[in-house]
Amino acid sequence: MQLSADVDRPWQGIVAQERRALHQLIPGDWLLPQDVLTRAENTPKLVGDFIESLLDPETLEITALDQITALDPVAISWHVSVKNNNVLEFIFEAALEQAKELDQYYEQHHETVGPLHGLPVSMKDQFHVKTVNTSMGYVGWINKERPVESLIVKELKSLGAIPIAKTTCVQTLFFGETNNNILGYTKNPFNQALSTGGSSRGEGAFQALRGSGIGFGTDISERRAPEISFFLRADGDADVFEQMSLSGEPFIPEIQAQFGEKPKPPAQLLEFYNQYLHLKEYRERYQAYWDSTATKSSTGSLPSFLDFQIKRGASGRLTCTIGLPVDAIILPASPHAGTLPAPKQKAKVVIKYHPNLEQSLARIEASLRAGGLEEEVPEVWPKELTGPLVWTTADFQHESKYIFVLTEEEKMELHNALKHFKGMLHELYHIDIANENAGLGLEGQKINRNSFPFPTLGSTLQQMVDDLYQGRSFATLRGLNVDAYCTDDDTLLFLGVSSYIGNRFGKQDLRKSTIMHVVSRDDEPEDNSQPNRAGRTIRKSPYLNPLFLSLKNQFRYGCGPKFYNRALLHCYDEKVIPAFSRRLLVRKPTSPRSASLPGLTEAQAEAIDAIHYIAKKHEIVTRTQKGDMRFINNMGILQSRDKFVETETSKRHFVRIWINNEELNWKLPRGLKLAWKRVFDDDERPPLWNLSRWVR
Incomplete structure (x- = not known):
């Protein structure tokens, strides 16, 4: 539906035009006579006899819309749905094409194609469908076509389902009535004197009128009217502020008190996961208790209300007994979380961790004295690794092994490619790269090998790609004179070179930033390690045969405590992939571990020690120069950095991006795949391309 929401026009005019356009989407031969529509408005009950009186006997035998070509029931449902105010968007042409x-x-x-082949489906207007508007009942969002598609829509289409309509919802969601300023009030098809409820009841009404085969909503069920603060628990409500910024409208006073002036710090993931595990454990304990009552009945089976005894007491009153330790069932509800005193647990040996060689040797000695350790490497773990991914410090006696120095010809190629790209932006996309806001409108798809042509340098970059994905896992391009360009141009050059290394850029923070500027700040805490004192970066390879000798105890302890599981290394697809970050496991003074989590056990500390000291023994130290472009395969090596020491002549400012090469990217185990999926496969959050304006 292509409309323009002119801010100078009264909103009532925009709504009237939207309603006319919605009505016009229904094909002419599908329209019902006016007398039928009048009856639809006045009859108390739309479902049952009324809707069935409009269908022939053969159609009545269809229990669902088996085919998209079953147009009679679709036509009737669509037209009646318009009168019932339950559809915001019809997807007719795209549905027939699909x-x-x-x-x-x-x-x-x-x-x-899949189990839903040809099945018409509908969904609440909270899901994004490409080429279709998503207004969610807001007049200000009319004609806000989204360039993305929700994950559930992608999955449904991949299974063969055909989206045919998007149904109405309550404006602002999370309310017990379905009403908005676009369609108005949605009545209950079973009794039009009653409400449908909210906020997905537009979809409920559409299903009651047999509008599609399956409908999808997003309800939250409660036994009471939920207050707004219910969902402000974990994510800090950053999305709420982001959505409000789209309209430019302030919070109303009643809502302002709930949200404050800015998003709150989100709960730590491990703390959130810990709460979920408590919930799961409680449900399991309650279910086990309930199941145990089966043995209390006289039959020894699950209690039956036919299995009871009636007795007359001394007072003359009749009492009914079924032999169960349950007084009554007021409402059949699923087990749910409740507040209980924390159960007493046996004390565990927990420690604070910091690398200490003396303590590490003591842990190893204690494990050997305890005995019972595995003597053989587990079958799933490789006993020996060979190939270009395996290296030692001796392989890199000189920097020329991993540093590619730009020739004068290649420097000129960089300059000409930058000039070509900026001219293309201005000519094709009307983006003035000199404008301070230009980076905010830049799209990563515009940065590729075609827009940054490197006739000679391209072969050098291809060699770096081979090293990154099939060799040592790190490479540096040196020689760019960054002082000859402004910060925006330096960033564009880095992005242009990076487009030869990978073809996708990842999002790095809640602002969806694809480019992170890390600069010197006066408020940096002393213990917050920063990169490169005089430019030192340390790299370690995980492909080391001595690893198992120091990890016997960890193989026996295999799994961490139930609060979380964090693998230090993965053996997957014939590769050893490090997933070790001491900072994430033991945190730091400025960002400590959650108080609800236990400390590390001695066995876990021993495993961290093993990786730390073996990597330390085989590390190589590289030095950074101004203008270096450094690329690292995080799946192939471990990296650490010295604290940055600022001087009057040495100021820190480096640009960080996350890139991915779809063709060469390594296969990842499920845990790592899910972690990086949010970075590279997040279509619902539009990326932010800040060349220099926003720095961190």
């Missing part, structure tokens, strides 16, 4: 593609696929392959 149905044709599915038919062609079946004719060619003689099989369905």
